[in-house]
Amino acid sequence: MRIARFTSDDDQPRFGVIGERDGRSVLAVLTGDPLYAGIELSGQSLSLDDVRLLAPLIPRSKVVGIGRNYADHAAELGHDLPTEPLMFLKPNTSVVGPGDPIVHPATTGDLQWEAELAVVIGRICRDVPPDQAADVIVGYTVANDVTARDLQRSDDQWTRAKGYDTFCPLGPWIETDLDVSDLRVTTSLRGRDELRQDGRTSQLIFDVPTLVAHVSSVMTLLPGDVILTGTPAGVGRMVPGDEVSVSVEGIGTLTNPVLAA
Ligand code: MG
Numbered sequence: 001m002r003i004a005r006f007t008s009d010d011d012q013p014r015f016g017v018i019g020e021r022d023g024r025s026v027l028a029v030l031t032g033d034p035l036y037a038g039i040e041l042s043g044q045s046l047s048l049d050d051v052r053l054l055a056p057l058i059p060r061s062k063v064v065g066i067g068r069n070y071a072d073h074a075a076e077l078g079h080d081l082p083t084e085p086l087m088f089l090k091p092n093t094s095v096v097g098p099g100d101p102i103v104h105p106a107t108t109g110d111l112q113w114e115a116e117l118a119v120v121i122g123r124i125c126r127d128v129p130p131d132q133a134a135d136v137i138v139g140y141t142v143a144n145d146v147t148a149r150d151l152q153r154s155d156d157q158w159t160r161a162k163g164y165d166t167f168c169p170l171g172p173w174i175e176t177d178l179d180v181s182d183l184r185v186t187t188s189l190r191g192r193d194e195l196r197q198d199g200r201t202s203q204l205i206f207d208v209p210t211l212v213a214h215v216s217s218v219m220t221l222l223p224g225d226v227i228l229t230g231t232p233a234g235v236g237r238m239v240p241g242d243e244v245s246v247s248v249e250g251i252g253t254l255t256n257p258v259l260a261a
Pocket residue numbers: 065066067114116145228230231
């Protein structure tokens with residue numbers, strides 16, 4: 001099942017389940033937020049073409065990032081492999097949705113994309129064993145863990161480098177039924193033919209159940225919290241005027257323009 005958050009006529013955000021009717025994509029509108037109210041159909045349906053998709057959720061409390069979780073990415077940045085997951089936080093105010101601009105702060109000269117599989121937590125949980133991680137995951141979406149690489153190097157903490165407004169595009173929807181053990185993860189830029197990132201989740205150093213266990217051993221996870229699983233090799237610089245697309249096989253593609261501050 002694919003769950004989208006959307007607006008029509010710039011009204012209040014609503015949620016819907018994406019389906020097909022007569023060969024067209026339609027949204028079966030839900031009565032409330034499925035993370036808190038469950039899946040309850042309102043009876044209304046809309047064409048997907050007639051709505052604007054928003055970030056599929058705004059995390060109530062946190063986005064947990066995982067650094068250096070692909071060996072080839074750790075190597076391209078000149079780092080040794082981590083012996084346990086390397087965690088950081090992105091504020092929920094950094095989240096934007098499909099098509100929303102990534103605003104390039106004047107403080108960085110090296111704004112970079114990071115395509116990532118994002119895990120959406122569906123239940124309050126703490127100390128989740130890896131073999132029970134699936135019970136607390138409601139689904140998966142695509143993330144761009146936008147990073148000011150120069151500020152990441154100059155600051156001891158990554159809060160600024162990872163935390164500006166618009167630095168966490170999420171979308172285009174939440175896919176609830178997906179085996180994420182071996183999915184292709186890519187980045188492309190408009191007008192540039194070659195893929196800039198092209199990895200697979202099978203290359204994760206710490207897999208999704210291990211990450212859920214590790215993060216939940218430190219902090220309580222709440223419904224709507226998001227864990228970013230790390231990015232493969234091929235990160236690079238974006239400049240205003242670029243349009244960046246990150247994709248995860250089986251979920252979809254998330255595209256955002258880059259604008260000057
Ligand atoms: Mg990342």
